[in-house]
Amino acid sequence: MSEKKVLAVVNEKEITEDTVLKFLNDLGPQMAMQFQSPEGMKRVVDELINQEVMYLDAKESKLDSDENFIKELERVKEGLLKQYALNQLLSGISVTEGEALEFYNENKENFKKPETVVASHILVEEEEKAKEIIKEIENGMSFEDAAKNYSTCPSKAQGGNLGEFGRGQMVPEFEDAAxxxxxxxxxxxxxxxxGYHIIKLINKNAEGLSSFDEIKDQVTQQVLGTKQQQAYINKTNELKQKYEVKNNM
Known part of the structure; x- marks a missing residue:
């Protein structure tokens, strides 16, 4: 096992590469990207040193005995314990494939796929220009080349392809035509x-039912959420019989 690299020491407390990596992981990937350089790493180490000396000074000043700190610590501990207890309750709950399949079979109406189409378009400002382009396509120019040459829509880079879309995703006139x-x-x-669109319909997918295999993960998560919610309700109802509760609402 390789020896840990110590980047700084504050009053015998070592700040290692692992310490820095944990700090960056806690920041999240987007924030951490700002420190992925030697200069960025130095800034992180400087910040960890700052935090450590502040901690040492707080301990020396006995701030951990301050009444307000103790109250805040208890509030934080209470919140953490509530979350930990909930996690303990829910962690043992799982869903079998059989349970997921049973839910799917009993709720197929909820798993319908809407009608969709796949289309490309060419967008221009003038109707006359659109008609001229249609003639060029009829005379042999490919729709994709025409889109790249004439369309004002960013989709021109993909030959005008807009991908798959369902009803309600495009403006009504475009949708009705497609x-x-x-x-x-x-x-x-x-x-x-x-403006004026020339539309090419590439594919049409009729309304249908998603197969279980297609949405197994989605169904499993849905059943898991239901089971977890029920477990939470059952547990809290049980505990309300154990502890005195007065709800004035």
């Missing part, structure tokens, strides 16, 4: 608040 097209067909110019 959902009423045949696969592989190209629309006439469709006017919306953004």
């Amino acid at each position: 959902f009423n097209m045949e696969v592989d067909s190209i629309s006439e110019p469709v006017k919306t608040q953004f």
Whole structure:
């Protein structure tokens, strides 16, 4: 096992690489990225030294005996203990595949997939320009090249491809046109608040039922949440019989 690297020592308290890594992990990935350099690491070590000398001074000044500190410590301990007790209660609860499958079979109405389409488009400002582009496509230019050459939408970089979307995700005029097209067909110019769209329908997916395998993880989490909630309710109801409770609401 490799020897730990000591980066600083404060009154015999070692600040090691592990100490720094724990500090960065507690910050979260986005904040930690700011310190992923030699200069950043030095700043972290400086901060850990600052915290340590503040702690030592607080101990020497007997701030840990201060009445307000003791009250705050008790408040924090109470919150931690509540959370720990809850975690202990819920940690032993699990869901079998059979339980998840039973829930799925009993609630299939909740697992329907809505109708969706996959479409590309070309967006221009003028209707006349849209008609000219349609003629170019009819004369052999690919829809993707036409999108890259003429579209004002950022999707032009993907040949106009907008991916898969369902109802309610696009403006009404665009949505109505796309959902009423045949696969592989190209629309006439469709006017919306953004300009004129030429739409190509790539695929259409009818409303259907998600299979259990597709959403097993989702169903399992849903059943787990229900079981945990019920366990919490049962436990608190049991404890309300044990301890005196007066609810004035």
